[in-house]
Amino acid sequence: MPPQAPGPPIHAPSTQEQPPQLFPPAPPPEPPAAPPPITVILDPAHGGPDSGAHGDLSEEGAAEKDLVLAIALGMRRELERQGIRVILTRQNDAAVSMNDRAAVANALGAGYFVSLHVGSTGEANTAQTYSFGTPHGSAPPAFVPRPAGIEAVRWDDAQAGYAIASRRLAELLQVELAQKLPRSSDVPQFAEVRQLRVVAHPAVAIELSRVEQANPESLQKTAAPLAAALVKAIAAYRQPLEGKP
Amino acid sequence: MPKAVRIAILLLVLAVLAGLIELPVLRLQISRLQPTEQTEEVARREVIRPAVEARDAKKEKVPIYWLSATDPEQLAPVETPLALGSDPVERARVALESLITGAPTPEQRPLPLDTSLLAFYLLDDGTAVADFSEELSKELPSGIATEQLALDAITRTLHAAVPQAHRLHILIDGQEVETLAGHVDLSGAFDLTLIASAAPVAAPETAAPAPAPPAKSPATEEKKIPAATKPRGGE
Numbered sequence: 001m002p003p004q005a006p007g008p009p010i011h012a013p014s015t016q017e018q019p020p021q022l023f024p025p026a027p028p029p030e031p032p033a034a035p036p037p038i039t040v041i042l043d044p045a046h047g048g049p050d051s052g053a054h055g056d057l058s059e060e061g062a063a064e065k066d067l068v069l070a071i072a073l074g075m076r077r078e079l080e081r082q083g084i085r086v087i088l089t090r091q092n093d094a095a096v097s098m099n100d101r102a103a104v105a106n107a108l109g110a111g112y113f114v115s116l117h118v119g120s121t122g123e124a125n126t127a128q129t130y131s132f133g134t135p136h137g138s139a140p141p142a143f144v145p146r147p148a149g150i151e152a153v154r155w156d157d158a159q160a161g162y163a164i165a166s167r168r169l170a171e172l173l174q175v176e177l178a179q180k181l182p183r184s185s186d187v188p189q190f191a192e193v194r195q196l197r198v199v200a201h202p203a204v205a206i207e208l209s210r211v212e213q214a215n216p217e218s219l220q221k222t223a224a225p226l227a228a229a230l231v232k233a234i235a236a237y238r239q240p241l242e243g244k245p
Numbered sequence: 246m247p248k249a250v251r252i253a254i255l256l257l258v259l260a261v262l263a264g265l266i267e268l269p270v271l272r273l274q275i276s277r278l279q280p281t282e283q284t285e286e287v288a289r290r291e292v293i294r295p296a297v298e299a300r301d302a303k304k305e306k307v308p309i310y311w312l313s314a315t316d317p318e319q320l321a322p323v324e325t326p327l328a329l330g331s332d333p334v335e336r337a338r339v340a341l342e343s344l345i346t347g348a349p350t351p352e353q354r355p356l357p358l359d360t361s362l363l364a365f366y367l368l369d370d371g372t373a374v375a376d377f378s379e380e381l382s383k384e385l386p387s388g389i390a391t392e393q394l395a396l397d398a399i400t401r402t403l404h405a406a407v408p409q410a411h412r413l414h415i416l417i418d419g420q421e422v423e424t425l426a427g428h429v430d431l432s433g434a435f436d437l438t439l440i441a442s443a444a445p446v447a448a449p450e451t452a453a454p455a456p457a458p459p460a461k462s463p464a465t466e467e468k469k470i471p472a473a474t475k476p477r478g479g480e
Contacts, residue, residue, distance in 0.1 A: 045428075052427055053387035064387065098423070117428065119388030121318065130389055134439065135397060156432075191393040194423060194430035207389045 037085045038234060039111035041104070042075055043195065044068040044088065048095025053120045053211040062216035065093065068116040071208075074223025075116075075230070082231055087111070102198035106158065112169065112234055113203035115195050118219060122209030125219065126184040127226070129174040130205045131166040132159045132197055133190035158200040165202040172236045173204060176229035181222065202237070298328035298339055305329055308405045309344050310398040311353040318390060320355065320398055322405070333407045337365045340406035341375065344398060355398035357384035363419070371411030372434065373403065379418045385426045392429035404440045411438050 046052035046065035055061020069090070076086040087108065089101040105113050122128065159166065170188035178186035188204070196203045206226065208219055307329060308322035327343055329336040341362050348354040359380040366374040385395055396415075403410055412434040414421070422431050 050427065117389055119390050120386030121388060121391055128390065134435075135393065189393075191389050191428075192396065192430040193389055193428055194432075195428075197430055205389060210388075 037083055038238075039085045039087065039108055040079055040230065040234070041087045041089065041108065041111050041113045041201065042072045042079075043101055043105075043113065043115040044072040044090055045115055045117050045195065047090050047093055050095060053118060055212045055216065062118075062211055064118045064211055067118045067208075067211065067216060067219050069093070070220045071223045071226065072116055074220060075227040078224050078227030079231065082227075084231070084234075098195045099198055101195065102158065102200075105203075106198075106200045108201075111201050112230075112237075113196070113199045113201045114230065115193065115203070115205040117205055117207040118211045118216070119207045119209055120211060122207075123183055124209055124213040125181060125222070126209050127177045127181050127222070128185060128207050128209070129170045129177060129188040130191040130193055130196075130207065131163070131170040131188060132193055132203065133163060133167070134192060135190045156198055159197050159203060162200065162202055166196070166204055169202045169233060169237050170204045173206075173229060173233035176232045177206070177226070180225035180229045298330075302328040302330035307340060308402070309340065309347065310355070310401045310405075311344070311348045312355050312394065312398075314350065314353060317352060318394070320394060320401065322401070323349070329406060333367050333409050334365050337367070337373065337375070337403055337407045337410070338362060340402050341365070341399065344402045355395050356381060359384055367407070367410055371409060372414065373407070373410035373412065373437075374414045374416060375399070375403070376416040376419055382417050382422065382424075382426045387426045387428065389428045392425040392427075396425060396429055396431075396435075400435055400437055401440055404437045411436070413437055 044065070045068055046063075047069070048065075050065065052064030052068070054063040069092070072088055073091075076088065079086050087104065089104055090096045105111065119128075167188070167190075174184070174188040175186050178184045191205070193205045196205055208222060210216075213219075304326040305328075306324040306326050309325045310320045310322050313319045313321035325343060325347065327339055329339050345354070345356050345360050345362070346358065351358070357380050359378075361378045361380070362375065363378055364374070364376040368374075381395075385391060399415065400413060403413060414434050415425075415431050416422075417431075425431050
C-alpha cells in the first residue's frame with residue numbers, strides 16, 4: 001500500500017450510509033448464568049504417514065500416533081464427565097499440519113492446549129511436561145523472540161504472549177503428574193516444541209515414556225490419571241482469577 | 246540281505262557321513278553371517294572418517310556436550326583435547342565431527358553416528374549455518390526429550406568452539422525443515438549468545454572435581470531452571 005500522502009484524498013469517503021445495524025438492541029441483562037465451560041484442546045500429535053516415535057526394528061512395534069490418539073480419546077471421556085468441553089485436533093489417523101491444529105485452537109475464545117506425545121526415552125510410565133522456550137534461558141520468561149533482522153516477529157510466534165501462563169500451567173500440571181505417575185519429575189521443562197510455538201493459549205506438551213517398552217499399550221491406562229491431573233492443574237491455575245471479588 | 250537293502254544302507258551311511266562333515270562347515274558359515282554388534286561398530290568406525298583435525302594446530306581443550314554417562318537424559322560437557330586451529334569454520338567442523346563420532350560410549354551419543362556435517366558457513370554478522378545430512382533427523386529417536394538434547398548438544402558445543410557464532414541456522418540436507426525429528430522446532434535461527442548466561446548443563450565428566458558451589462543464586466531463580474540444566478555454581 002502506498003504511504004498516505006498529504007493532499008486531497010485519493011478515495012473519497014463512501015456515501016453517507018448509515019452503518020447497517022448488526023446487532024439488535026441489547027436485551028435486558030439476564031441473571032448471571034453458570035460460567036462457560038472450561039475448554040481443553042487435546043492434541044494427539046502426528047497422524048497419517050507421520051507415525052512419530054515408534055518401537056525400533058519391529059513392524060509390530062507401537063507407534064506414537066496410535067498411542068496418543070487412544071490416550072486423547074480416553075482423556076476426553078474423563079474430562080467431559082467433569083463438565084469440561086474437549087476439542088480434539090484429530091479424531092482419527094488423519095494427517096493434520098501443526099499450523100492447522102493451532103488454527104483450530106486459536107479460533108476458540110479461551111482454552112488450554114495440551115499436546116500429547118510418547119517419547120523414545122525415559123523411564124517407562126512416567127510423564128514430563130514442557131512449555132515452549134529454550135532451555136538455555138535460565139531466567140523467565142523463557143520465550144525468546146527471534147532476533148530482529150533474522151525474521152520479523154510473525155503470527156508464528158503466537159505463543160510469545162503466553163509464555164508465563166504456559167510455564168505456570170506446566171508447573172501445576174507436573175506437580176500433579178508426579179503424584180499420579182510415580183517416578184515422574186515434579187519440575188516441568190522448557191523445550192522448543194514446534195507445535196506449541198503457534199498456539200495462542202496457555203499451552204503445554206506432555207511426553208509420556210516411552211514407546212519402546214515391554215507393553216506400550218499399558219500407556220493407554222494413563223488417560224484417566226492424566227485427565228485427573230489436568231483437571232486439578234487447571235483448577236489451581238484458575239484459582240486467583242476466580243478468587244477475585 | 247537283499248542287494249537293494251544293502252545299497253540303501255550304504256547310501257544312508259554315506260549321507261550321514263556327508264552330513265557330519267557338512268554340519269560344522271554350515272555352522273561356521275552361519276556364525277559368519279551373524280556379526281556381533283561389536284564388529285558392526287568397528288566396521289562403522291572404519292568407514293566413518295575420524296574427526297578431521299586442523300593441521301599444524303596445537304591441541305586445545307574444548308567442551309564437547311555428549312550425554313552424561315550416569316544420566317542419559319542430561320548433557321555433560323567433556324573437556325576434549327582437539328586440534329581446532331584458528332579458522333572458525335574449521336573449528337566448527339572439528340568440534341561437531343567430534344560431537345558426532347567421538348563420544349566415549351555409544352550410549353552417550355546425542356546425535357546419530359551416521360550423521361555428517363555437510364557444510365558449515367559463518368557470515369560476517371555472526372550468523373552460522375550448519376547443514377547436516379538427513380541421518381540427523383531420520384535416525385534420531387523421535388521425541389521432545391531426545392530432540393531437545395540433540396539440539397542443545399549442537400548449540401552448546403558450537404558456542405564453546407566458535408564464540409564468534411551468535412546465531413545458528415540448522416539445515417537438513419541443505420533444506421530448512423520444520424522440525425528436527427517431528428517435535429523440536431528448527432525454523433529460524435537459534436540465539437547462541439544466550440548460552441553464555443545460561444546455567445551449565447551439568448558438572449564436567451572428566452577433569453578435576455567441580456569446585457564447591459559458592460553462595461547460591463536466589464532460590465527463585467534456581468527453581469525456574471529446568472531439570473535438564475542442573476544449576477551449579479561457578480562459571
